[in-house]
Amino acid sequence: MMITSAANPSIRQIRVLRQRKERERSGHFFVEGVRLVGEAVALGMVETLVVAPELLTSPFGQDLVAQQAGHTRMIEVSAEVFASISQKEGPQGLAAVARQRWVNLADVRLTNAPGWVALLEPADPGNLGTILRTADAVGASGVMLLDHATDPYDPAALRASMGAIFALQVVRATFAEFAAWKRAQGIFLVGAADKAPTHYQDLVYPQPLVLLMGSERQGLSPDQQALCDQMVHLPMCGRSDSLNLAVATGVLLYELLSQSRRAVLHA
Amino acid sequence: MMITSAANPSIRQIRVLRQRKERERSGHFFVEGVRLVGEAVALGMVETLVVAPELLTSPFGQDLVAQQAGHTRMIEVSAEVFASISQKEGPQGLAAVARQRWVNLADVRLTNAPGWVALLEPADPGNLGTILRTADAVGASGVMLLDHATDPYDPAALRASMGAIFALQVVRATFAEFAAWKRAQGIFLVGAADKAPTHYQDLVYPQPLVLLMGSERQGLSPDQQALCDQMVHLPMCGRSDSLNLAVATGVLLYELLSQSRRAVLHA
Numbered sequence: 001m002m003i004t005s006a007a008n009p010s011i012r013q014i015r016v017l018r019q020r021k022e023r024e025r026s027g028h029f030f031v032e033g034v035r036l037v038g039e040a041v042a043l044g045m046v047e048t049l050v051v052a053p054e055l056l057t058s059p060f061g062q063d064l065v066a067q068q069a070g071h072t073r074m075i076e077v078s079a080e081v082f083a084s085i086s087q088k089e090g091p092q093g094l095a096a097v098a099r100q101r102w103v104n105l106a107d108v109r110l111t112n113a114p115g116w117v118a119l120l121e122p123a124d125p126g127n128l129g130t131i132l133r134t135a136d137a138v139g140a141s142g143v144m145l146l147d148h149a150t151d152p153y154d155p156a157a158l159r160a161s162m163g164a165i166f167a168l169q170v171v172r173a174t175f176a177e178f179a180a181w182k183r184a185q186g187i188f189l190v191g192a193a194d195k196a197p198t199h200y201q202d203l204v205y206p207q208p209l210v211l212l213m214g215s216e217r218q219g220l221s222p223d224q225q226a227l228c229d230q231m232v233h234l235p236m237c238g239r240s241d242s243l244n245l246a247v248a249t250g251v252l253l254y255e256l257l258s259q260s261r262r263a264v265l266h267a
Numbered sequence: 268m269m270i271t272s273a274a275n276p277s278i279r280q281i282r283v284l285r286q287r288k289e290r291e292r293s294g295h296f297f298v299e300g301v302r303l304v305g306e307a308v309a310l311g312m313v314e315t316l317v318v319a320p321e322l323l324t325s326p327f328g329q330d331l332v333a334q335q336a337g338h339t340r341m342i343e344v345s346a347e348v349f350a351s352i353s354q355k356e357g358p359q360g361l362a363a364v365a366r367q368r369w370v371n372l373a374d375v376r377l378t379n380a381p382g383w384v385a386l387l388e389p390a391d392p393g394n395l396g397t398i399l400r401t402a403d404a405v406g407a408s409g410v411m412l413l414d415h416a417t418d419p420y421d422p423a424a425l426r427a428s429m430g431a432i433f434a435l436q437v438v439r440a441t442f443a444e445f446a447a448w449k450r451a452q453g454i455f456l457v458g459a460a461d462k463a464p465t466h467y468q469d470l471v472y473p474q475p476l477v478l479l480m481g482s483e484r485q486g487l488s489p490d491q492q493a494l495c496d497q498m499v500h501l502p503m504c505g506r507s508d509s510l511n512l513a514v515a516t517g518v519l520l521y522e523l524l525s526q527s528r529r530a531v532l533h534a
Contacts, residue, residue: 126393130511130513130514133507133510133511133514134510134511134514135505136505136506136507137501137503137504137505137507137509137510138502138503138504138505139504139505140505160511162507162509163506163507164505164506164507166506167505167506167507201525234404234521235405235524235528236404236405237404237405237406237524238402238403238404238405238406238407238431238434239403239430239431239433239434240400240403240404240429240430240431240434242404242429243400243401243404243517244397244400244401244427244513244517246397246511246513246514247397247400247401247513247514247517248517250510250511250514250515250517250518251517251518251521254501254518254521257502257504258468261502
């Protein structure tokens with residue numbers, strides 16, 4: 001039976017997933033668009049598919065719904081109801097409630113470049129999503145969110161990540177847990193700070209490593225820098241004394257990727 | 268006399284500057300925060316200072332107001348009225364209406380690396396602001412906005428730019444005007460596209476040059492690519508086949524900066 005009221009309890013339950021506390025409580029998140037929903041289905045993360053037949057014109061989306069019939073819980077909604085839960089212009093008529101997926105720090109296996117990025121209290125979901133997108137593009141294994149980080153399942157983070165969250169392992173831990181893990185595993189940690197003496201291209205990055213980035217406002221504290229085996233800086237020669245966090249992380253990840261490429265070329 | 272009503276015509280006139288068409292019509296924009304207002308004052312761009320004495324606790328801001336008394340038009344407002352025009356959490360009690368500043372393409376003088384960035388129809392003001400911030404950080408001269416670009420004086424762009432707009436020259440032109448200028452001046456143009464055969468680090472970037480970036484959605488069309496003397500790509504090895512525009516531009520600008528640094532080191 002098609003749901004035609006935006007006040008329907010199932011629809012309300014989806015709408016509250018815009019709030020972080022409801023996402024935390026349920027362990028769920030809301031995702032929309034045929035491509036992203038398709039990826040969530042392929043990963044076995046989908047709890048409920050939400051379909052608005054009037055809006056779903058994509059053949060890929062229609063096939064997906066047909067394949068999942070009988071396998072995945074599905075609710076049909078009117079175009080108006082879909083619009084009430086969608087945060088997109090031009091909604092595609094396919095969305096899902098999916099289960100969040102987190103990796104435990106203890107289960108992390110370090111791989112070679114570009115490895116892992118650890119973010120200390122990133123505050124802006126758009127930045128976090130953009131970093132996930134870049135980490136995916138360079139072939140990183142995952143992202144660690146330390147202390148009070150913004151939520152990668154926030155709609156703005158999901159949007160900016162372009163679905164990279166489905167390709168990456170994401171870890172949540174306190175900085176203390178991270179520090180204990182780093183020491184126990186003997187992991188090489190590189191941090192970034194604008195006052196660090198070493199130019200980011202003057203370091204030969206050992207493998208495997210973890211790249212540690214501070215928050216947008218605070219950067220890394222002296223204690224956090226002390227945990228790093230090496231600190232690097234990005235040069236700045238204008239009026240500005242800082243970069244956007246996602247841009248700084250992107251430049252460093254591309255340097256890691258470039259160095260591993262040169263190592264292969266010269267091998 | 269202090270303005271205590273948010274409905275006051277002067278206050279309304281400021282509030283409408285949130286709309287692009289009102290910014291275009293007036294040639295003005297709204298800027299807040301003691302640091303940014305201070306920069307706008309120093310550049311002679313301020314039309315009217317807006318001061319909320321109850322909120323203005325910064326000694327720098329208080330000095331600025333005292334210095335400008337009698338030189339710059341000033342309106343005093345209550346904390347409530349200030350909050351009605353502010354888009355910041357924790358407003359600082361100092362804002363300004365300032366005049367936009369644009370440079371004509373004909374007046375552009377090319378300088379050495381990292382030179383200029385030309386953006387074709389960037390759509391997201393946050394991306395544009397972030398690119399301005401990065402361009403400033405690497406010491407670029409300016410940014411050219413081609414065809415239907417988002418507004419660098421949009422509040423979201425100003426916020427993301429962290430005031431870089433005050434340090435950079437910004438040009439508006441059509442792609443046709445830009446193409447004619449490039450041909451007439453014999454400027455070396457490097458474009459970015461994910462299918463370009465050349466790895467972005469395999470090109471020795473000649474100086475001076477202009478870096479051309481396509482829009483978030485479309486990238487560069489074949490015609491636009493044909494105008495470029497060289498096309499480069501950023502490698503991607505994950506699930507994702509694209510990068511955030513501001514990240515891609517940042518990685519390329521840092522490559523330009525790095526190459527000019529290596530040229531100096533090896534000179």
